[in-house]
Amino acid sequence: MNFRLAQVIVDVPSRETDRPFDYSIPKSMQGWIEVGSRVGVPFGHRTVQGFVVSLKKDSEMDSARIKPIAELLDLVPPLSPDLVELAEWMSRKYACSMISSLQAMIPAALKGKAERYISVAEQEKESYGDSADSLFVMQPLLTGEEEEIVTYVKASGSVTLDHLNTRFPGQAGIIKGLISQGVLSEVQLIKDKVRKKMVKTVAATVSGNEAEAALSSFTAQARRQKEVLQFLLEVGMPLSLQEVLSTLRVTAGTVKKLEEKGYAVIEEVEVFRDPYQNRRFKGTEPLQRTPEQDVVYSRISAALDDRTFGTFLLHGVTGSGKTEVYLQTIERCISSERQAIVLVPEISLTPQMVERFKGRFGSKVALLHSRLSHGERYDEWRKIREGKVQVAIGARSAIFAPFRNLGLIVMDEEHETSYKQEETPKYHARDVAVHRARQHGAVVILGSATPSLESYYAARSQVDDKFAPVLLEMKQRPSGSHLPAVHIVDMREELRDGNRSMFSRALHAGIASRLERGEQTVLFLNRRGYSTFVMCRTCGYVAGCPDCDISLTYHQKSNNLRCHYCGYATPAPSVCPECGSEHIRYFGTGTQRVEGELAKLFPGIRVVRMDVDTTSEKGAHEKLLKAFREKKGDVLLGTQMVAKGLDFPDVTLVGVIAADTALNLPDFRAAEKTFQLLTQVAGRAGRHQLPGEVFIQTYMPEHYSVVHASGHDYDSFVREELKYRKGLHYPPYSKLILVTLSHEKLPLLLRMAENFAGDIRLKAQRLGWYGNLDRFSSEALDIMGPVASPIPRIKNRYRFQCMVKYRGSMDVVGLVREIALTTHHNLRDSSLQISIDVDPQMLM
Numbered sequence: 001m002n003f004r005l006a007q008v009i010v011d012v013p014s015r016e017t018d019r020p021f022d023y024s025i026p027k028s029m030q031g032w033i034e035v036g037s038r039v040g041v042p043f044g045h046r047t048v049q050g051f052v053v054s055l056k057k058d059s060e061m062d063s064a065r066i067k068p069i070a071e072l073l074d075l076v077p078p079l080s081p082d083l084v085e086l087a088e089w090m091s092r093k094y095a096c097s098m099i100s101s102l103q104a105m106i107p108a109a110l111k112g113k114a115e116r117y118i119s120v121a122e123q124e125k126e127s128y129g130d131s132a133d134s135l136f137v138m139q140p141l142l143t144g145e146e147e148e149i150v151t152y153v154k155a156s157g158s159v160t161l162d163h164l165n166t167r168f169p170g171q172a173g174i175i176k177g178l179i180s181q182g183v184l185s186e187v188q189l190i191k192d193k194v195r196k197k198m199v200k201t202v203a204a205t206v207s208g209n210e211a212e213a214a215l216s217s218f219t220a221q222a223r224r225q226k227e228v229l230q231f232l233l234e235v236g237m238p239l240s241l242q243e244v245l246s247t248l249r250v251t252a253g254t255v256k257k258l259e260e261k262g263y264a265v266i267e268e269v270e271v272f273r274d275p276y277q278n279r280r281f282k283g284t285e286p287l288q289r290t291p292e293q294d295v296v297y298s299r300i301s302a303a304l305d306d307r308t309f310g311t312f313l314l315h316g317v318t319g320s321g322k323t324e325v326y327l328q329t330i331e332r333c334i335s336s337e338r339q340a341i342v343l344v345p346e347i348s349l350t351p352q353m354v355e356r357f358k359g360r361f362g363s364k365v366a367l368l369h370s371r372l373s374h375g376e377r378y379d380e381w382r383k384i385r386e387g388k389v390q391v392a393i394g395a396r397s398a399i400f401a402p403f404r405n406l407g408l409i410v411m412d413e414e415h416e417t418s419y420k421q422e423e424t425p426k427y428h429a430r431d432v433a434v435h436r437a438r439q440h441g442a443v444v445i446l447g448s449a450t451p452s453l454e455s456y457y458a459a460r461s462q463v464d465d466k467f468a469p470v471l472l473e474m475k476q477r478p479s480g481s482h483l484p485a486v487h488i489v490d491m492r493e494e495l496r497d498g499n500r501s502m503f504s505r506a507l508h509a510g511i512a513s514r515l516e517r518g519e520q521t522v523l524f525l526n527r528r529g530y531s532t533f534v535m536c537r538t539c540g541y542v543a544g545c546p547d548c549d550i551s552l553t554y555h556q557k558s559n560n561l562r563c564h565y566c567g568y569a570t571p572a573p574s575v576c577p578e579c580g581s582e583h584i585r586y587f588g589t590g591t592q593r594v595e596g597e598l599a600k601l602f603p604g605i606r607v608v609r610m611d612v613d614t615t616s617e618k619g620a621h622e623k624l625l626k627a628f629r630e631k632k633g634d635v636l637l638g639t640q641m642v643a644k645g646l647d648f649p650d651v652t653l654v655g656v657i658a659a660d661t662a663l664n665l666p667d668f669r670a671a672e673k674t675f676q677l678l679t680q681v682a683g684r685a686g687r688h689q690l691p692g693e694v695f696i697q698t699y700m701p702e703h704y705s706v707v708h709a710s711g712h713d714y715d716s717f718v719r720e721e722l723k724y725r726k727g728l729h730y731p732p733y734s735k736l737i738l739v740t741l742s743h744e745k746l747p748l749l750l751r752m753a754e755n756f757a758g759d760i761r762l763k764a765q766r767l768g769w770y771g772n773l774d775r776f777s778s779e780a781l782d783i784m785g786p787v788a789s790p791i792p793r794i795k796n797r798y799r800f801q802c803m804v805k806y807r808g809s810m811d812v813v814g815l816v817r818e819i820a821l822t823t824h825h826n827l828r829d830s831s832l833q834i835s836i837d838v839d840p841q842m843l844m
């Protein structure tokens with residue numbers, strides 16, 4: 001069937017353009033344009049990038065007004081129809097624009113921008129014939145200088161304006177004249193940020209007798225050419241030109257001559273940048289499954305073999321061998337010609353993790369993570385799209401890996417909040433995973449030692465018919481090792497007994513004995529709740545951002561203060577700007593303070609510190625862990641980064657410096673997050689032969705999250721936590737939508753926020769949804785606020801928020817979106833911003 005028209009979502013971020021526009025498909029592109037194609041289209045006076053979301057035969061629009069697609073950007077569409085459908089679903093579910101959903105699915109390298117190119121105008125070519133000579137015969141009006149420029153442009157096809165200006169310096173006026181006369185024309189082409197990487201290769205074109213004859217034909221002067229040919233024949237495969245030149249110390253000219261004689265061929269071929277190119281991974285074999293692993297494996301395999309959609313929640317204690325289950329189910333999936341995606345939180349995508357997957361699947365694995373360069377990421381992505389790999393591992397956005405035939409999606413540490421994207425599109429990878437799996441008839445495994453309450457509740461109650469995972473459990477460690485003994489240390493008591501150090505006596509003694517025995521210690525500090533501000537000890541002044549209501553963060557490297565929200569930076573003061581006191585100082589990051597104290601208490605102790613400061617450079621993370629593994633450190637000290645996935649045989653002590661820094665944060669998930677962290681950290685000790693010990697230091701020793709984490713008791717924790725959530729109607733007993741409104745003028749904003757909340761209330765009342773959640777009914781909706789946001793001002797814009805809390809399957813997102821649109825429409829002031837966060841994870 002021949003489609004003449006394409007519907008295109010254009011890359012113009014505004015509310016008015018969030019819909020498909022019709023374009024005609026030029027003859028030359030027919031058959032090439034598909035759903036998912038990336039195109040350049042005229043829009044207003046510009047050329048913009050867009051995505052084809054559907055094809056049609058006719059348009060309701062006046063055909064004279066329909067413009068043709070200007071450019072087809074990739075011969076193979078970067079998106080497939082199922083991904084386009086997924087983007088539509090995301091836009092509905094998360095109240096975001098189609099373009100933001102589509103952009104989230106492709107690598108940054110493909111987010112092209114239009115560039116101006118100059119070429120000889122079409123009518124010029126036609127009327128004067130297509131050869132450069134005839135142009136001048138027929139065009140007597142051109143001056144010599146003009147002729148020169150036109151010839152040059154004609155020979156190059158199209159050139160950028162910049163290039164032309166450099167080639168013909170000082171002649172901008174002439175170039176401009178040629179454009180306004182219509183001799184040259186300006187075209188806009190979309191240019192990608194990253195190009196495919198190409199290398200020149202060289203290979204012999206002769207062999208056998210022919211090669212013998214060729215070798216004996218060289219004259220003495222052509223000795224170098226002979227050497228090259230000999231070398232190529234010996235190797236017997238194409239080599240990079242660069243390698244040939246450097247190995248034989250010959251010039252490119254020598255090789256070129258060889259090519260001219262027809263004995264060799266130089267070609268440009270595309271190479272994939274491989275971030276792990278120089279790394280060898282030791283191959284591993286599947287382990288003999290434990291009885292628990294076997295039950296889980298069989299259940300999942302049966303679902304895989306069925307080729308129908310299904311979700312499993314794998315609740316396995318730390319070190320129970322979940323990763324081994326992932327590896328074996330993936331093996332099963334790819335052996336039936338289907339592909340698998342493995343999602344891991346960014347911080348647990350450690351070299352150790354990579355090694356386990358590369359070791360089992362080798363070059364079948366592509367890796368997508370934020371530490372790759374744009375180019376590397378683009379290449380990994382292309383390997384996936386071109387079917388060169390069967391497994392993709394990555395953080396959140398790897399859920400969009402463009403596999404055609406997905407069989408399995410694994411989400412490790414499914415409770416991690418980093419699976420929720422905090423910028424638009426504010427999607428949760430877990431929900432996207434479930435939807436994608438449904439499209440492909442694939443299986444989802446959600447794995448965790450501490451599942452999120454949402455997933456656990458859904459599995460237990462089987463309420464939500466869209467997503468009710470089957471619960472699978474693993475309670476033992478294959479190594480036979482026991483979960484470590486966990487001691488809660490009451491820091492109030494330490495203080496009462498006169499110990500003012502950040503180390504309790506018990507933890508102090510624990511570290512000392514590990515040092516004696518040559519065993520290792522992991523010390524963990526919860527970063528949440530710690531700040532790194534500068535404060536004056538004399539008057540209490542705290543350096544704050546002038547545009548945001550937040551204190552500035554100290555950066556040691558540059559010795560300046562920075563705002564995390566707007567980027568404002570200023571040199572760190574040496575005296576207090578308020579009172580002139582010199583007692584103004586930097587309250588260091590938690591980890592730096594701990595490091596200092598360790599050095600004082602245990603002279604000569606070797607500390608490997610892992611936090612944002614020490615891991616910002618590429619590869620730093622890997623280096624630090626390697627040092628610790630090789631026992632070049634006695635203590636591994638860090639934040640969240642040390643809590644995840646690490647598996648070191650000689651770690652027998654884990655200390656949590658302050659367990660409750662995050663417990664008092666105004667976030668209904670505070671207890672859940674604390675429990676998860678403590679459980680994870682505790683799981684790092686005694687994973688192998690040596691038994692482990694854990695000390696949790698806290699000022700709230702009786703808090704249920706601390707108590708149950710110390711008993712490795714997920715079930716009891718969940719029971720208490722669910723009781724609390726139910727009482728206050730928090731998820732999983734309700735759904736939340738956080739709406740933040742911001743504007744520079746406070747009174748106007750307040751009025752708009754109040755109107756907004758009022759409109760939601762009114763509309764919900766009319767629909768019969770509005771009502772107290774305490775009421776016994778399956779459908780209820782309440783809206784809280786507006787109240788000032790936790791950070792009341794960012795970049796000089798005031799912020800107010802409303803929280804919609806509801807129960808039932810009504811389309812509340814649709815309602816909120818609609819009211820947001822009318823609010824905008826009525827105000828006619830484009831500087832009001834309304835941000836909608838569906839299922840928010842960050843309430844701070």
Ligand SMILES: Nc1ncnc2c1ncn2[C@@H]1O[C@H](COP(=O)(O)OP(=O)(O)OP(=O)(O)O)[C@@H](O)[C@H]1O
Nearest residue numbers: 287288289290318319320321322323324478645683
């Ligand atoms: N069937 C098995 N037989 C022997 N050893 C096993 C088996 N399965 C896993 N192991 C080993 O047990 C240890 C823990 O396994 P693994 O890391 O897979 O657990 P996990 O549940 O993913 O842990 P965590 O949640 O703490 O990251 C590893 O050293 C692994 O090699």
Ligand SMILES: [Zn+2]
Nearest residue numbers: 536539576579
């Ligand atoms: Zn002061």
Ligand SMILES: [Zn+2]
Nearest residue numbers: 545548563566
């Ligand atoms: Zn700021």
